[in-house]
Amino acid sequence: MVEIRELHKSYGDLHVLQGLSLDVAEGEVVCLIGASGSGKSTLLRCINRLETWDAGSIAVNGDLIGYRSSERGGVPVLKELKAREVRKQRAEIGMVFQHFNLFPHLTVMENLVEAPVNVAGVPRREAVATAEQLLAMVGLAEKAKSYPRHLSGGQQQRVAIARALAMKPRLMLFDEPTSALDPELVKEVLHAMKQLAETGMTMVVVTHEMTFAREVAGRVAFVDGGQIVEVGPPEQVLDNPTHPRAQAFLSRLV
Ligand code: ADP
Ligand code: MG
Numbered sequence: 001m002v003e004i005r006e007l008h009k010s011y012g013d014l015h016v017l018q019g020l021s022l023d024v025a026e027g028e029v030v031c032l033i034g035a036s037g038s039g040k041s042t043l044l045r046c047i048n049r050l051e052t053w054d055a056g057s058i059a060v061n062g063d064l065i066g067y068r069s070s071e072r073g074g075v076p077v078l079k080e081l082k083a084r085e086v087r088k089q090r091a092e093i094g095m096v097f098q099h100f101n102l103f104p105h106l107t108v109m110e111n112l113v114e115a116p117v118n119v120a121g122v123p124r125r126e127a128v129a130t131a132e133q134l135l136a137m138v139g140l141a142e143k144a145k146s147y148p149r150h151l152s153g154g155q156q157q158r159v160a161i162a163r164a165l166a167m168k169p170r171l172m173l174f175d176e177p178t179s180a181l182d183p184e185l186v187k188e189v190l191h192a193m194k195q196l197a198e199t200g201m202t203m204v205v206v207t208h209e210m211t212f213a214r215e216v217a218g219r220v221a222f223v224d225g226g227q228i229v230e231v232g233p234p235e236q237v238l239d240n241p242t243h244p245r246a247q248a249f250l251s252r253l254v
Contacts, residue, residue, distance in 0.1 A: 001026045001171060001202050002047065007056035009042060009226075016042050017053065018226035024171075029203045031213040031234070034223030035249055040206045043223070044173045047204070048093050049086050060089060061170060091120065094164030095173045098180045100156045102148040108135065108159050109144040112166045120167060127166070134162040138192045154185030158192050165196070172196065174205040210238060210253065222246040 002024040009017040016039045024030050032040050045051040047058060102111050112131035116122040122130075135141050138158040148156050157177055164172060174193065178186040190212045197203055197216050207213060213220050214234045221231040222243065230243045241247045 001028075001061060002204070003057075003059040004043075004047070005057045007043070007046060007053055007058065009039075009046065009051065009053040016226050017046070017056075019056070020223075020227050021056075022221060022228055022231070024202060024204060025218075026202055027200045028218045029197045029205065029216050031217040031220045032204065032206045032223055033208065033213065033220060033249070038223045039226040040223050041175050044095070044175050044204065044206065047171075048095055048173060049090060061092060091167055092170045093173060094167060094169035094171070096157070096160050096164055096175070096177045098176045100148075100153075100160040102156055102159055102163070104148050106147075107144065108140065108146050108148070108151070111148070111159060112163050115163075116166050130168075131162070131166055134165050135159075137165075137195065138162045139188070152185055153181045154188045157181065157185075157189045161189075161192055161196070170202065172201055172203045174203065174207070176206050176208070178207065178209060208253070214238065222249065224249075 002022070004020060004022045007017045007020045008015070020039070020043060022030070032043070034040055042051060046053050047060065103114065106114065109128065109131055112134065113124065113127040116127040116130065117124050132141065132144070135144055138161055140155060140158055140162070143151060143155065143159070148159070151159065177193070178189050181189065186209065190209060193203070193205070193212070194216050205217070217234050219231055220234045220237040221228045222237060222241065223229075224243070224245045230237055230241055230246045237246065238250060241250055
């Protein structure tokens, strides 16, 4: 479902992604781990086309969503998608950030139906029915009429997950979804994500929650210096890493 090939991206002189390649199969959950600054968030933003890049390609659902190459006489060429194509692509990808960014002036229900109705043109009645199902799935059926400020951080993040799902994405990206939460609220969010994984959703999750990675991820990928230096089943990467940087990173976590 996701095919990333030799991705390079720099911010000025800072070469953040250095030829990163990754495949994610349909229905697979891949956890990305790695030190702060290694390029994990940048990678997710590229997949979602919130960033452009300098070389390499990303395909999602078989559509090449962009590439740059130096093949034409050394001149980098970017296949620019039309704005409409980028929007269509993005609609198939849901993203959940560390900070939930709910619309504060809208109720939980309105947060969930806003994009389906106004962006995707879904009839309101249908959007409401979908939202009710999603709120039930994340355990917040009773909070439809509440405003975000009256919810705990964990509840707000579960609303953010439901809101992303309301657009019926085929791929979900999570960027440290629990790292801004008080420890006692982490579990309920991970539980909602685990349930989502069990529905067969394809997910790429940046997280330092090793229990979640162990229980839910099909594979864990360790990012270092803008590359994936180790990838495999959780028990292999987390318990018997072979790359020295992965060994050092993981030994610091325990
Ligand atoms: P991670 O998510 O693994 O912590 P990031 O992808 O956020 O890493 O960042 C990788 C590097 O790129 C960091 O050194 C960060 O400071 C830098 N960086 C990220 N975004 C920008 C930006 N918009 N402009 C300049 N530098 C950035
Ligand atoms: Mg990050």
